[in-house]
Amino acid sequence: MPRIAPLEPPYPADIAAQFDRIMRGAPPLMLFRVMAGHARAWEKFRGGGLLDRGPLSLREREIVIDRTCALNRSEYEWGVHVATFAAAAHLTADEIRATVHGDADAPCWSNAERALMTAVDALHHSATLRAAEFEELGAHYDAGQILEIILLCGFYRTVSYLTNALDLPLETRAARFPA
Structure with a gap:
């Protein structure tokens, strides 16, 4: 178990929708579940994402x-x-x-x-x-x-x-x- 407890299902609807967008139907990663339990941390974390089609291959x-x-x-x-x-x-x-x-x-x-x-x-x-x-x-x-x-x-x-x-x-x- 991580040092900060992760969210457990059922997830709030907005968080579930975010997990679905990120994970494309796969279960959410533990990291995401921990971060999503803390609104400010989750928002900042998602805002820093660089997995879109950026300038690198x-x-x-x-x-x-x-x-x-x-x-x-x-x-x-x-x-x-x-x-x-x-x-x-x-x-x-x-x-x-x-x-x-x-x-x-x-x-x-x-x-x-x-x-x-x-x-x-x-x-x-x-x-x-x-x-x-x-x-x-x-x-x-x-x-x-x-x-x-x-x-x-x-x-x-x-x-x-x-x-x-x-x-x-x-x-x-x-x-x-x-x-």
Whole structure:
């Protein structure tokens, strides 16, 4: 059980409708059930969502999210994203493993993906991008995409804080960190 009790069914109609929109008919994630029990937190959390069709491809978005969650040791969120999006994002087993155990120089990444991984690592470790890191990112991504990358890193660091600090049990259908 997480440290803050989740909502239990039956859910209020407005929350049930929001869960249905987000989960597309699947049962709501524990994280969503915990957050939805606190109106302000749920509203702010949903307002920060970046899973729409933004300026990055699904693959690019998922590399950023998976790496951010792995660096923050959020097996919960990493596992949900890998189980939900890895196949559609055409991430191979080697690439999925590299988000946890690899680095930007892993041979599975393209040059643009190396720039993504380098940026995520830099933002995680120093909360900034050095000039060379920003320049390399700019060689592959435009300003809107760079802002999206930074926003994704920040949002999923927050999500990692939530999943880790709340001690959420891993979702049964989620992937697990590779050994």
